[in-house]
Amino acid sequence: MIAAFFDHASAFAGQFESLDGRFLLAAIVLQMSNLALRAFAWRNVLAAAHPARRVPYLPVAGSYVAGVALNTFTPGRAGELAKVLLVRKRIAGSAVPTIAAALSVVLVFDALVGGGLVAALWAGGVAPGMPGPGAPVLLAAAAATSVVALGITFAARRSNRARQLLTRAWAGVAIVRSPGRYLGSVALVQLGAWMCRIGVVMLVLAAFGIPPTPTSAVLVLVAGGISTAVPIPGGGGAQQVLVAYALHSTVSVSQAIAFSVGMQAGVALVNTLVGLTALMLMFRTLTPAAAVRSARAVARSRST
Numbered sequence: 390m391i392a393a394f395f396d397h398a399s400a401f402a403g404q405f406e407s408l409d410g411r412f413l414l415a416a417i418v419l420q421m422s423n424l425a426l427r428a429f430a431w432r433n434v435l436a437a438a439h440p441a442r443r444v445p446y447l448p449v450a451g452s453y454v455a456g457v458a459l460n461t462f463t464p465g466r467a468g469e470l471a472k473v474l475l476v477r478k479r480i481a482g483s484a485v486p487t488i489a490a491a492l493s494v495v496l497v498f499d500a501l502v503g504g505g506l507v508a509a510l511w512a513g514g515v516a517p518g519m520p521g522p523g524a525p526v527l528l529a530a531a532a533a534t535s536v537v538a539l540g541i542t543f544a545a546r547r548s549n550r551a552r553q554l555l556t557r558a559w560a561g562v563a564i565v566r567s568p569g570r571y572l573g574s575v576a577l578v579q580l581g582a583w584m585c586r587i588g589v590v591m592l593v594l595a596a597f598g599i600p601p602t603p604t605s606a607v608l609v610l611v612a613g614g615i616s617t618a619v620p621i622p623g624g625g626g627a628q629q630v631l632v633a634y635a636l637h638s639t640v641s642v643s644q645a646i647a648f649s650v651g652m653q654a655g656v657a658l659v660n661t662l663v664g665l666t667a668l669m670l671m672f673r674t675l676t677p678a679a680a681v682r683s684a685r686a687v688a689r690s691r692s693t
Contacts, residue, residue: 490561
């Protein structure tokens with residue numbers, strides 16, 4: 390057993406010795422493009438929610454990538470809250486419910502695309518063994534959503550404060566009420582970001598000597614998305630297990646795990662460096678620690 394373990398570890402380490410840096414460099418460029426496009430889509434939603442105010446791109450992008458970096462190291466996607474609180478300081482006269490609702494527009498689109506990719510994989514028989522929600526689960530989720538919606542509506546009618554919150558949140562999704570503007574400035578931009586994500590996976594697959602196909606890339610993205618449900622930063626080892634399963638018919642386990650570890654670490658590093666750089670620029674400091682402290686101070690002041 391010990392000999393088998395060391396043989397497997399040796400094969401795992403050997404995967405990193407033959408990496409093609411050209412593919413990795415291109416993957417870094419696409420990952421940064423992915424972040425830029427997602428931030429641009431959110432900025433457009435925020436601009437529609439605040440028609441009388443100027444919503445500059447760079448502060449919104451800085452807040453967005455800082456939240457993405459935080460999501461890498463914290464469970465429960467705490468970075469989403471950081472995005473809202475940071476951008477609240479950058480838009481004069483804005484409200485947290487409006488900004489949160491605007492962010493939900495972006496997140497819902499991502500959820501729909503992710504769900505569509507999963508459905509396409511199942512329909513094509515590419516991943517028949519991957520678990521998915523059955524009819525009872527979907528019905529229960531729909532019922533729970535209806536109950537919550539009814540509860541919010543009832544509370545809004547009974548409380549002036551609740552009505553104010555709903556009014557502000559409704560303003561955050563204003564762009565959805567303009568289908569043409571939403572399609573051109575949000576949906577297509579986010580689709581471009583998804584293309585970048587798929588491109589990143591394909592380039593990293595090529596760097597590890599694994600045949601880069603769109604189907605394999607989508608399988609990896611779906612596996613990564615499922616792993617985020619694990620309440621551990623970055624999904625712990627769940628992502629490696631799921632990726633190894635998704636690619637089991639294409640490559641060896643050691644090669645699949647090496648690829649998954651390398652891609653997860655590389656994306657986390659890029660996101661972190663971009664996020665820290667954005668915070669340093671936003672708070673006008675040359676020290677990453679000072680930028681993080683300033684961001685935490687903003688979060689505490691806005692959440693109290």
